[in-house]
Amino acid sequence: MSSFGEPIGSSVTAADSPAVAEPTVGPGPDEAKVIRREHLALLLRSKTFIAGALILGFWIVCAIFGNLIAPDDPLRTNPVAALQAPSSAHLFGTDTLGRDVLSRVLVGARDILIVAPLATLLATAMGTLLGLVTGYFRGFVDDSLGRLIDAILAVPVVIVGLLSMVALGPSTVTVIFVIAVVFTPVIARTVRAAVLSEVQYEYVAAARLRNERAPYILFGEILPNVMGPVLVEFTVRLGYAIFTIATLSFLGFGIQPPAPDWGLQIYQHYGLISGGYWWPVLFPALAIASLVIGVNLLSDGISQAFER
Amino acid sequence: MTRFIAKRLGLGLITLWLLSVLVFFGTQVLPGDVARRILGPFASPSAVTALNKQLGTDKSVFVQYLNWITGLFHGDLGTSVATRTSVSSIVFPALWHSAKLAILAFIIVVPLGILGGVLAALYEGRFRDRLISVGGLSATTVPEFVWSVVFILVFALWLGILPSTATAPPGSGFLTQIEYLVLPALCLVFVLFGYIARMARAGTIESLEADYTRTAVIKGLPYRTVVRRHVLRNSLLPTIAVVATQAGYLIGGLVAIELVFNYQGIGQVLYRAAIQKDFPVLQSAVLIVGVVYLVATLLADLAYSLLNPRIRFESSS
Amino acid sequence: PNVTRVSPPQTKPPKAGGTIRTGIVAPAAALDPIMISDEGGLAVLGQSAQYLVWSDKNLTLRPVLAESWTHDHTGRVWTFKIRRGVSFSDGTPMTAEDVAATFNRLSDPKVGSNALSNFDGVLSKGNTKAIDPYTAQFTLDAPNGNFPYLVSSDNYNSVVLPKNYDGGWDKTFIGTGPWKLESFTPNQGVSYGRNPRYWGQPTVAERSEVTFYAEEQAQTLGILGNQVDVVAHYSVSGGRALITNPDVRTTQFRSSSHRQIHMRTDKEPFADKRVRQAMALLLDRRALVNGLLATKSDYGNDSPFAPVFQSTNQSVRQRQLNVAMAKQLLEAAGKGAGFSTQLLTLTHFELPDLAQVVQNDVSVAGINLKLSILDPGSYYGSSKFGTSPWLDSTMGITDYGHRGVPNLLLTAPLSSKGPWNAAHFRNPQYDQLVAHYVAALDLGAQRAAAGKIQELLLDETPVMFPYFYYFLTGARLNVSGVETTAMGHVDLSRAGFA
Amino acid sequence: MSATAPEPTAVQTAPALELRDLEVAYRVRGVWREVLRGVTLSIARNEAYGLVGESGCGKSTAAFAALRYLPRNGRVMSGSILVDGEDLLSMNESQVRQLRVSKVSMVYQNPTAALNPSIRIGDQVAEVYALADGGSDGSDERAREMLSKVQIADPASVMRRYPHQLSGGMNQRVVIAMALATNPSLLILDEPTTGLDATVEGEVLDLIKTLREEFETSLLFITHNLGVMAKMCERMGVLYAGRLVEEGPVADVFDRPSHPYTVGLLRCIPRGGVRKDKETLDTIPGFLPQLGADLPACVFADRCGLAEDICRQQEPPFHRVSEGHCSRCHFYDRAHTLPRTTGAPPVLGESARQEPVLQARGVQKTFHQEGHAIHALNDVEFALKEGETLGLVGESGSGKTTLARLLIGLSPPDEGSVVELDGAQLAPTVSKRERDQVRALQIVFQNPDSALNRRFSIHRILGRALTMLTGQRGEEREEHLRQLAHSVRFDVRLIGARPAQLSGGLKQRVAIARAFAGDPRIVVCDEPTSALDVSVQAAILNLLVELQAKQKVAYLFISHDLGVVRYLSDRIAVLYLGRLMELGPADQVFESPQHPYTEALASAVPTAEGTERERIRLVGEIPSAASPPSGCVFHTRCPRYIGDVCKTEEPELKEVEPGHFWRCHYSAEQLRELQKTPPKPRV
Ligand SMILES: Nc1ncnc2c1ncn2[C@@H]1O[C@H](COP(=O)(O)OP(=O)(O)OP(=O)(O)O)[C@@H](O)[C@H]1O
Ligand SMILES: Nc1ncnc2c1ncn2[C@@H]1O[C@H](COP(=O)(O)OP(=O)(O)OP(=O)(O)O)[C@@H](O)[C@H]1O
Ligand SMILES: [Mg+2]
Ligand SMILES: [Mg+2]
Numbered sequence A: 001m002s003s004f005g006e007p008i009g010s011s012v013t014a015a016d017s018p019a020v021a022e023p024t025v026g027p028g029p030d031e032a033k034v035i036r037r038e039h040l041a042l043l044l045r046s047k048t049f050i051a052g053a054l055i056l057g058f059w060i061v062c063a064i065f066g067n068l069i070a071p072d073d074p075l076r077t078n079p080v081a082a083l084q085a086p087s088s089a090h091l092f093g094t095d096t097l098g099r100d101v102l103s104r105v106l107v108g109a110r111d112i113l114i115v116a117p118l119a120t121l122l123a124t125a126m127g128t129l130l131g132l133v134t135g136y137f138r139g140f141v142d143d144s145l146g147r148l149i150d151a152i153l154a155v156p157v158v159i160v161g162l163l164s165m166v167a168l169g170p171s172t173v174t175v176i177f178v179i180a181v182v183f184t185p186v187i188a189r190t191v192r193a194a195v196l197s198e199v200q201y202e203y204v205a206a207a208r209l210r211n212e213r214a215p216y217i218l219f220g221e222i223l224p225n226v227m228g229p230v231l232v233e234f235t236v237r238l239g240y241a242i243f244t245i246a247t248l249s250f251l252g253f254g255i256q257p258p259a260p261d262w263g264l265q266i267y268q269h270y271g272l273i274s275g276g277y278w279w280p281v282l283f284p285a286l287a288i289a290s291l292v293i294g295v296n297l298l299s300d301g302i303s304q305a306f307e308r
Numbered sequence B: 001m002t003r004f005i006a007k008r009l010g011l012g013l014i015t016l017w018l019l020s021v022l023v024f025f026g027t028q029v030l031p032g033d034v035a036r037r038i039l040g041p042f043a044s045p046s047a048v049t050a051l052n053k054q055l056g057t058d059k060s061v062f063v064q065y066l067n068w069i070t071g072l073f074h075g076d077l078g079t080s081v082a083t084r085t086s087v088s089s090i091v092f093p094a095l096w097h098s099a100k101l102a103i104l105a106f107i108i109v110v111p112l113g114i115l116g117g118v119l120a121a122l123y124e125g126r127f128r129d130r131l132i133s134v135g136g137l138s139a140t141t142v143p144e145f146v147w148s149v150v151f152i153l154v155f156a157l158w159l160g161i162l163p164s165t166a167t168a169p170p171g172s173g174f175l176t177q178i179e180y181l182v183l184p185a186l187c188l189v190f191v192l193f194g195y196i197a198r199m200a201r202a203g204t205i206e207s208l209e210a211d212y213t214r215t216a217v218i219k220g221l222p223y224r225t226v227v228r229r230h231v232l233r234n235s236l237l238p239t240i241a242v243v244a245t246q247a248g249y250l251i252g253g254l255v256a257i258e259l260v261f262n263y264q265g266i267g268q269v270l271y272r273a274a275i276q277k278d279f280p281v282l283q284s285a286v287l288i289v290g291v292v293y294l295v296a297t298l299l300a301d302l303a304y305s306l307l308n309p310r311i312r313f314e315s316s317s
Numbered sequence C: 001p002n003v004t005r006v007s008p009p010q011t012k013p014p015k016a017g018g019t020i021r022t023g024i025v026a027p028a029a030a031l032d033p034i035m036i037s038d039e040g041g042l043a044v045l046g047q048s049a050q051y052l053v054w055s056d057k058n059l060t061l062r063p064v065l066a067e068s069w070t071h072d073h074t075g076r077v078w079t080f081k082i083r084r085g086v087s088f089s090d091g092t093p094m095t096a097e098d099v100a101a102t103f104n105r106l107s108d109p110k111v112g113s114n115a116l117s118n119f120d121g122v123l124s125k126g127n128t129k130a131i132d133p134y135t136a137q138f139t140l141d142a143p144n145g146n147f148p149y150l151v152s153s154d155n156y157n158s159v160v161l162p163k164n165y166d167g168g169w170d171k172t173f174i175g176t177g178p179w180k181l182e183s184f185t186p187n188q189g190v191s192y193g194r195n196p197r198y199w200g201q202p203t204v205a206e207r208s209e210v211t212f213y214a215e216e217q218a219q220t221l222g223i224l225g226n227q228v229d230v231v232a233h234y235s236v237s238g239g240r241a242l243i244t245n246p247d248v249r250t251t252q253f254r255s256s257s258h259r260q261i262h263m264r265t266d267k268e269p270f271a272d273k274r275v276r277q278a279m280a281l282l283l284d285r286r287a288l289v290n291g292l293l294a295t296k297s298d299y300g301n302d303s304p305f306a307p308v309f310q311s312t313n314q315s316v317r318q319r320q321l322n323v324a325m326a327k328q329l330l331e332a333a334g335k336g337a338g339f340s341t342q343l344l345t346l347t348h349f350e351l352p353d354l355a356q357v358v359q360n361d362v363s364v365a366g367i368n369l370k371l372s373i374l375d376p377g378s379y380y381g382s383s384k385f386g387t388s389p390w391l392d393s394t395m396g397i398t399d400y401g402h403r404g405v406p407n408l409l410l411t412a413p414l415s416s417k418g419p420w421n422a423a424h425f426r427n428p429q430y431d432q433l434v435a436h437y438v439a440a441l442d443l444g445a446q447r448a449a450a451g452k453i454q455e456l457l458l459d460e461t462p463v464m465f466p467y468f469y470y471f472l473t474g475a476r477l478n479v480s481g482v483e484t485t486a487m488g489h490v491d492l493s494r495a496g497f498a
Numbered sequence D: 001m002s003a004t005a006p007e008p009t010a011v012q013t014a015p016a017l018e019l020r021d022l023e024v025a026y027r028v029r030g031v032w033r034e035v036l037r038g039v040t041l042s043i044a045r046n047e048a049y050g051l052v053g054e055s056g057c058g059k060s061t062a063a064f065a066a067l068r069y070l071p072r073n074g075r076v077m078s079g080s081i082l083v084d085g086e087d088l089l090s091m092n093e094s095q096v097r098q099l100r101v102s103k104v105s106m107v108y109q110n111p112t113a114a115l116n117p118s119i120r121i122g123d124q125v126a127e128v129y130a131l132a133d134g135g136s137d138g139s140d141e142r143a144r145e146m147l148s149k150v151q152i153a154d155p156a157s158v159m160r161r162y163p164h165q166l167s168g169g170m171n172q173r174v175v176i177a178m179a180l181a182t183n184p185s186l187l188i189l190d191e192p193t194t195g196l197d198a199t200v201e202g203e204v205l206d207l208i209k210t211l212r213e214e215f216e217t218s219l220l221f222i223t224h225n226l227g228v229m230a231k232m233c234e235r236m237g238v239l240y241a242g243r244l245v246e247e248g249p250v251a252d253v254f255d256r257p258s259h260p261y262t263v264g265l266l267r268c269i270p271r272g273g274v275r276k277d278k279e280t281l282d283t284i285p286g287f288l289p290q291l292g293a294d295l296p297a298c299v300f301a302d303r304c305g306l307a308e309d310i311c312r313q314q315e316p317p318f319h320r321v322s323e324g325h326c327s328r329c330h331f332y333d334r335a336h337t338l339p340r341t342t343g344a345p346p347v348l349g350e351s352a353r354q355e356p357v358l359q360a361r362g363v364q365k366t367f368h369q370e371g372h373a374i375h376a377l378n379d380v381e382f383a384l385k386e387g388e389t390l391g392l393v394g395e396s397g398s399g400k401t402t403l404a405r406l407l408i409g410l411s412p413p414d415e416g417s418v419v420e421l422d423g424a425q426l427a428p429t430v431s432k433r434e435r436d437q438v439r440a441l442q443i444v445f446q447n448p449d450s451a452l453n454r455r456f457s458i459h460r461i462l463g464r465a466l467t468m469l470t471g472q473r474g475e476e477r478e479e480h481l482r483q484l485a486h487s488v489r490f491d492v493r494l495i496g497a498r499p500a501q502l503s504g505g506l507k508q509r510v511a512i513a514r515a516f517a518g519d520p521r522i523v524v525c526d527e528p529t530s531a532l533d534v535s536v537q538a539a540i541l542n543l544l545v546e547l548q549a550k551q552k553v554a555y556l557f558i559s560h561d562l563g564v565v566r567y568l569s570d571r572i573a574v575l576y577l578g579r580l581m582e583l584g585p586a587d588q589v590f591e592s593p594q595h596p597y598t599e600a601l602a603s604a605v606p607t608a609e610g611t612e613r614e615r616i617r618l619v620g621e622i623p624s625a626a627s628p629p630s631g632c633v634f635h636t637r638c639p640r641y642i643g644d645v646c647k648t649e650e651p652e653l654k655e656v657e658p659g660h661f662w663r664c665h666y667s668a669e670q671l672r673e674l675q676k677t678p679p680k681p682r683v
Helices: A031-045 A047-069 A101-136 A139-154 A157-168 A172-199 A202-208 A214-250 A262-275 A279-306 B002-027 B034-039 B045-055 B061-073 B087-122 B127-141 B144-158 B174-208 B211-219 B223-245 B247-252 B255-260 B266-276 B279-307 B309-314 C039-048 C096-106 C216-224 C236-243 C273-282 C285-292 C323-332 C351-365 C376-380 C407-411 C428-439 C443-460 D059-065 D093-102 D121-133 D139-149 D155-159 D168-180 D198-215 D226-232 D250-255 D260-268 D309-313 D332-337 D400-407 D435-440 D458-470 D474-487 D504-515 D534-551 D562-568 D586-590 D596-603 D644-648 D668-674
Strands: C019-025 C053-055 C061-063 C066-071 C077-082 C128-132 C135-139 C179-185 C189-194 C207-213 C230-234 C248-253 C258-263 C297-299 C340-346 C368-374 C395-400 C467-469 C471-476 D017-028 D031-043 D048-052 D074-083 D104-108 D186-190 D218-222 D235-240 D243-249 D319-322 D325-327 D358-369 D372-384 D389-393 D418-421 D441-444 D522-526 D554-558 D571-576 D579-585 D654-657 D660-662
Touching: A031 A047, A031 A279, A047 A101, A047 A279, A101 A139, A101 A172, A101 A214, A101 A262, A101 A279, A139 A172, A139 B002, A139 B279, A157 A172, A157 A214, A157 B002, A157 B266, A172 A214, A202 A214, A214 A262, A214 A279, A214 B127, A214 B144, A262 A279, A262 B144, A262 C216, A262 C236, A279 B127, A279 B144, B002 B061, B002 B279, B034 B045, B034 B266, B061 B279, B087 B127, B087 B174, B087 B223, B087 B247, B087 B266, B087 B279, B127 B174, B144 B174, B144 B255, B144 C216, B174 B223, B174 B255, B211 B223, B211 D093, B211 D104, B211 D121, B211 D168, B223 B247, B223 B279, B247 B266, B247 B279, B255 B266, B255 C216, B266 B279, C019 C039, C019 C216, C039 C179, C039 C189, C039 C207, C039 C230, C061 C066, C077 C096, C096 C128, C096 C135, C207 C216, C216 C230, C216 C236, C230 C236, C236 C248, C236 C471, C258 C273, C258 C351, C258 C467, C273 C323, C273 C351, C273 C443, C285 C297, C285 C351, C285 C467, C323 C351, C340 C351, C340 C376, C351 C368, C351 C395, C368 C376, C407 C428, C428 C443, D017 D059, D031 D059, D031 D074, D031 D218, D031 D235, D031 D243, D048 D059, D048 D226, D059 D074, D059 D104, D059 D186, D059 D218, D093 D104, D093 D121, D104 D168, D121 D139, D121 D155, D121 D168, D139 D155, D139 D168, D168 D198, D198 D226, D198 D596, D218 D226, D226 D250, D235 D250, D235 D260, D243 D250, D243 D260, D260 D332, D260 D534, D319 D332, D358 D400, D372 D400, D372 D579, D389 D400, D389 D562, D400 D522, D400 D554, D435 D441, D435 D458, D441 D504, D458 D474, D458 D504, D474 D504, D504 D534, D534 D554, D534 D562, D554 D562, D562 D586, D571 D586, D571 D596, D579 D586, D579 D596
Parallel strands: C019 C207, C019 C230, C340 C368, C340 C395, D048 D218, D048 D235, D104 D186, D186 D218, D389 D554, D389 D571, D441 D522, D522 D554
Antiparallel strands: C053 C061, C066 C077, C077 C135, C128 C135, C179 C189, C189 C207, C230 C471, C248 C471, C258 C395, C297 C467, D017 D031, D017 D074, D235 D243, D243 D325, D319 D325, D358 D372, D358 D418, D571 D579, D579 D660, D654 D660
């Protein structure tokens, strides 16, 4: 809290933040490296971050080496051995087609870890673009794009899912597209808010005062400064993407069989819970939960460490 | 204030129009025609042609859209091509159903979520915080249809204390209706708790760190009073706004829950209309969800400004 | 869990009174008898309206609104005696006039009735006449030995309606049946009371409530949670939990419902019949029946002749899994190294699962099937050649519902001009055999023709028929007297509580 | 300085606050870092004690420690805190709370944030009484009484309002009312007037003074502003790096500062009408050490011009300079001989050119907000010559920033406004101006944190500006960049650093370098030093003067601080509600005759000399720009109000002396006469 009036928009100045080394004595340029190292050290000391990284790391290993780790072929059906309860032969039991649930859960990490980040990335890219444009150019651009964003936000996911699946055919690309369409406006809003507060900073005015063009101001000056919220938004949305993919699968618009996608596994077997066959649902559900939690812990850890 | 509302309503109308155009272009991609959907794949082509003619679905979609929009201006949502009943007789009861469920869920989850979030904030970084944050998050990540089945299994099948569907028999009293809605509402509670708690937690932490909280502590107010009087009021504001944005989801996005609990909400109507290519129903239902969404956000903003005296005067600066 | 429960004999007759609650799949569209095309719709239809003839679960015909029927020696002119003393629920008496009007309406191409495809080439508009108030006469376009099935419950749109009927059935639920409409909430359900004007025995239960379920899973949970007493029909894929549940009694019987896996006979890689035979030999039907369908099905033998049909020739050998032979055949056809193609199907009951098993089964011969699973609307498309993924795909799996007689199943998907001939199978010899079969009036002649058709199809194998699954009905233990048909009708007039 | 003498009763022998060897540390990244390094001080009953020091030296920490309200990561490592003789550190929670209720209160800066935005003022004040009495009977009534004691005109209506509906000054009164509500024995004021207008500051300070006498409260007064200190306190302490380096009666310390740090602080501020061409300001070299850094024996040694080896080896004792005046310096007796760090003032030659570089005529700016038209600027007219500084002063909201943004083309003026550069009309927005025009007209913003992109290195920030403004690239640009850095005394070795790694002063140097990248003719400075410490401020002001001498650049210099404006400006313009009230040579504006508004402004400034003229009170709040008063816009608050003519007729901006304009119905002679005596307060 600087004693001379609050610096616009930043209630926490660098000097007050324990996370940022602010040498009041002028530092050398390699101070930047030191700071980066300190960030890293801080991250590594954060339990939240470590827990998240471990969970995510586990699933990434599964995604890459799933086929090697999995005790069975996740795609080989054997209907006669359907729905066997967990046993030493099948630690997580078998599903309706007699496939090993454990193997499917392990290998299933791959689909979700490709689809969810890609979709979220796409949404983040589009949302950031929209958010930058609407936040910077007020007036007509903001108003009209803003309405469009509102309109898209109001379309129920079911409809987006159904229409896209029919238009683009059932495929992973469609799932990515649907998630991107659904998340883009949400991200655009967050970014717009960040841009709005960023535009008040005078470095933007300073850029205009040397005749910079709008695209440079948007992408060169403002974007690097809103990357923080964008990153946080990305990780948060990543969690929701995983959830949404499962729901899309439930409605039949998701990842296609025979892929061992977790959401699809839940969808295919959720009706069996009432018959006492809980294992084909429980394990993929736990997998989803753990992944989402991992991602969120990670993002919490990062945003705590980098909080300005 | 009135200016603000009027402006918002005006913008809302534009949004709704854009929404209907989006849906209109969207439905163009759906293959097949209405009569084919109704009569099934094996019906004879002449029957299909005859039925399309009867339904007016042989006309160009632009004409259909125009008809629908014209009807709308006369307060008529049109006739469902699939069920051949008036759209309003399909959409409004469904909306009412959805609203009942949403309201019940809100009544349960909003106080719970806020309580959880505030507790987590007060014990920030400690076990209770972790428990609530991670627990809430986990609950949120499990898809709602999984919760539905689990709850039915536990409460309806094993314990037998609650019904396994959500639609109360016709003519049931208020309490019975609520009894039927408890399970689906509970699913929503699980899905939303983490989200709301997260917001409430963030808001509370922010307000705990605010200067005015410091003033209150330094005044010598007991900590409880500080939290109750000074922190909560301000910390709940962002939560309210966030909760309102969920209204659209709660009204139109619950297809999975509605299917599992066999509940005739607007989500099911949407889903069915899209599958049957029932253009008037689809348009109207999407529109209604849009209206709910916009009204909810508007109301939230108004509530926000009521609770937050600053907003009223700064609303458009 | 693969236990077959044979329904125990129902000794105790149900007590009169009470409200019987039944879950059915939600009707897909407007409740108009002429238009209805789905199981939910016909199940509702059958509560308050009736057919001339009832085709029961064993496919034997029972007179209902018709008391008896005869045909001339050509099999072209059929005369039905209509029951006396029957009146509609609004009080107007029913006569042969109403019968004639009903069938002329259904066979009118302008009306767009769903029965049109059944009457196509059989009965034309105006050819049904009321000879006197209690005699109706049908003059067919061609001889047909199985015609009574076409005016029975198997042709589910053919409920008898008042002659002046002109739409709006869902306001009145008019008909001659045992139940009378009390209230109807679209998409939710119907409740009925006894029809005081009913010509037959009054219903056992006092009232009947029918609940619509949009999702089979919800229906399963409904009966498990005691929200309904009966589920009229459930599938293994959606109701597996019911099979083993001690609180629910499952009644099962054979039906001709099945899945067809078609292969384009006019296109690589299936142009060579040896490849098609090999595909069929690679199919592990035992695993499908025992695993996927939990034994609730008959084996399919790659022809529409389901074991349930009386005309099916049982002497034709059943095709079995034979990987070695399949490989030989592929080798001979020059496809020893396997091939790769797309398998198309739709999201409907166990179809995606079946597709996965097929994919897995044929992979042992190096055949790589890429799955594409569409929503029903996309899969069927316009149902016309050239604009329908179903009819244009190289290989696909299609769901076929129950039919009381194999006729339509023999013609539409397999004959050269068949409108559903997704396999593009064109075999003049086959067309001829089918014509023989259709015209055959007695069972012996039908069986003989059937045998030839079955052999031919086994050899050509344009379509694989992996299984014919059973019709399953679930009821809570205290309920008895529910009668269902493989078509999906549920007769609740004799149902009641123990 | 007329505190009533403490009565020697038994209870009152204990000081109101006593810190004994207090050590406080903050835990940063897992390490405890010392903030207060053994602070010992004692505030007697009824005494006003001032604490000064650069930003970050631990003043607020000491204040919060006295309330036992440290941040979560803060801890008292050793020492003790006694309030009214009671040991604060050994109390339990409820005792501490009781103490806060009855004995210690605190007021800090940014009063609007200190009040709960969603609770009515009345409730917030009444709460204190309810708490003290255990019941709320009559607490409303008492709240109203208290509010009228802090000179709030209509307490009943204020009680119904929310903090955002009141001005900062009003809110600060409310906070003070709450603080004094229970008649505490100690009131801690942590920069209570920072961020407030000079006029408002004056009022608040007056108020505190009055109330202190009425309530017989001891004060711990924390401030940056030595003038405020001189006005408010009897005794003062100078804090440096968590150490009390000098302590004594205010007058003594000001007269005979005995620590080089104090000497430095006093020399930093422009005093007694010094002007840039007469004298450069002195600065304190170096920076405040980092939190928890290892320090030499004398904590100030590294920055001290008098330091010798002994300073690094042996901690200086607290030498007694005179009665009650101590200094922690080995050379306390020659502290005043501290050598000056800066040389003679640069020669500011008169410009040969007479025609103005910048000319503004009929400048008008209207904002539209929720259907209201806000006339932020009205008919502003001035000219700026080459190498000249025009100071722009006025209360908050008077339109200073609006004018600045409008000149540089960040927001367009209303139709019909004329802004000319070298006689050529300038386009309304920067994007439509020619490159040379853009180069010629640059700005230095108030807050360097906001003005520098925090993601970029200094090199990139300056390099980009050079490329865009001069079109230079490659080696040529690098060379220019080095020159530029050199000219603002920015160490080229830091060129790779990011803004966050630099101190506020260094950042502001970068911002100035950026403004000078294209060799501008005119630089608008919008409060360029108000976010900086006095020592840094001095350095920046020196820099500006130096650059001006070298480059003949003209400044439009905006500031709240009349001392600074006076030091720097050749001419001064006074803005009120978007209108130019007075414009003239700096010295004339500060001497009578003055426009009544200027007179009031100038009288509100506390000066470090303590030689204070009687403050002229301005009644009421600044009217809203959306509905300015009729006639002379100042008439509602004017202490020299004539009568109806002021209400009905807006005076012209007339030239009263050569080059001296004002907007008043009075003539120069009339005012000269009138201003010999202070005006009678208006009711
Ligand atoms: N919670 C905290 N954690 C870590 N460091 C802190 C914390 N609060 C303050 N500091 C640091 O402690 C030092 C002293 O802070 P303090 O607020 O007491 O200074 P000050 O003299 O009041 O400064 P100012 O004039 O800017 O208000 C500063 O360097 C500040 O950055
Ligand atoms: N964008 C805007 N929209 C509406 N009103 C504005 C806008 N910017 C400034 N104003 C109004 O114009 C008037 C002048 O504001 P300005 O910021 O120029 O004052 P200032 O003299 O710089 O004040 P300060 O000393 O607080 O910086 C104020 O009443 C302010 O509320
Ligand atoms: Mg401070
Ligand atoms: Mg300003």
